[in-house]
Amino acid sequence: MTQDAMTSPEAEQTDEQRTGTGPTPGTDGLADRTAESEAETVVDRTIIEARDLDVYYGDDQALQGIDMEIPEKQVTALIGPSGCGKSTFLRSINRMNDLIDIARVEGDLYFRGKNVYDEDVDPVALRRKIGMVFQSPNPFPKSIRENVAYGLKVQGKDENVDEKVRTALERAALLDEVEDQLDESGLDLSGGQQQRLCIARAIAPDPEVILMDEPASALDPVATSKIEDLIEDLSEEYTVVIVTHNMQQAARISDKTAVFLTGGELVEFDDTNKIFENPENDRVEDYITGKFG
Numbered sequence: 001m002t003q004d005a006m007t008s009p010e011a012e013q014t015d016e017q018r019t020g021t022g023p024t025p026g027t028d029g030l031a032d033r034t035a036e037s038e039a040e041t042v043v044d045r046t047i048i049e050a051r052d053l054d055v056y057y058g059d060d061q062a063l064q065g066i067d068m069e070i071p072e073k074q075v076t077a078l079i080g081p082s083g084c085g086k087s088t089f090l091r092s093i094n095r096m097n098d099l100i101d102i103a104r105v106e107g108d109l110y111f112r113g114k115n116v117y118d119e120d121v122d123p124v125a126l127r128r129k130i131g132m133v134f135q136s137p138n139p140f141p142k143s144i145r146e147n148v149a150y151g152l153k154v155q156g157k158d159e160n161v162d163e164k165v166r167t168a169l170e171r172a173a174l175l176d177e178v179e180d181q182l183d184e185s186g187l188d189l190s191g192g193q194q195q196r197l198c199i200a201r202a203i204a205p206d207p208e209v210i211l212m213d214e215p216a217s218a219l220d221p222v223a224t225s226k227i228e229d230l231i232e233d234l235s236e237e238y239t240v241v242i243v244t245h246n247m248q249q250a251a252r253i254s255d256k257t258a259v260f261l262t263g264g265e266l267v268e269f270d271d272t273n274k275i276f277e278n279p280e281n282d283r284v285e286d287y288i289t290g291k292f293g
């Protein structure tokens, strides 16, 4: 998927708006971060948990029985050969697969202990807590300021928009470069700057999780390096889950690595050092050492 459906007007229109009254606070069925984080401060706390998750496209099964616990405020990389289901898993976390007619999900996917597939979860609200950045930088054909302010306006967060825009640009390591051109088109920026603008757009509504689907694959090495530094910085504040084809990138920036292999199986999930230095599974070792894939 190349379209930034997470933050696009189409995504807001396509999704059915549902108002939930679940067991957790709020009207979207989802827990409130402040209340939870005050209650508990545990290192390596799980924020996303998949339990026996299967995803099908029509009759074809793309993911098989995935079990995974993703820790809060760390970088988790999803790696594996083409077609093994990495993007499908990423999209299942914030229900982007809902937008694909033939996609069907079975099993459980919890965000802070709440199953995101429960009836009372509003997928649009879920995507505000779990933002997404795609492979190709795709700013709207609008000013830099409007690009970042988009998510805030949709939510009716109209107060202090300029300040919030600046904060998001600063967190995305872009403010210094664009401070004097906030009213110029986002499309006039370089590819790397456009991708950081898309990251600023994703973080402006203050999500808890940022999903990234090969965010640097269309960029040159210098721009890639900036995005990698940024991802490491972002993980102090956010949970980052990133799909990458680049094993060196996964090794450089992630804390945990999940290795998917053909058939949509999660073969190994562990600390990144362990996966790259001493994997348990022979097929993972073969993949890491380039014997296949």
Ligand SMILES: Nc1ncnc2c1ncn2[C@@H]1O[C@H](COP(=O)(O)OP(=O)(O)OP(=O)(O)O)[C@@H](O)[C@H]1O
Binding pocket: 057, 062, 080, 081, 082, 083, 084, 085, 086, 087, 088, 089, 100, 102
């Ligand atoms: N929208 C879709 N409709 C039908 N089948 C799909 C769709 N998206 C993915 N698939 C299929 O599901 C399987 C997993 O695809 P997915 O894109 O999740 O894998 P991936 O590991 O992210 O691949 P890549 O690294 O090439 O992006 C593949 O067989 C793919 O053809």
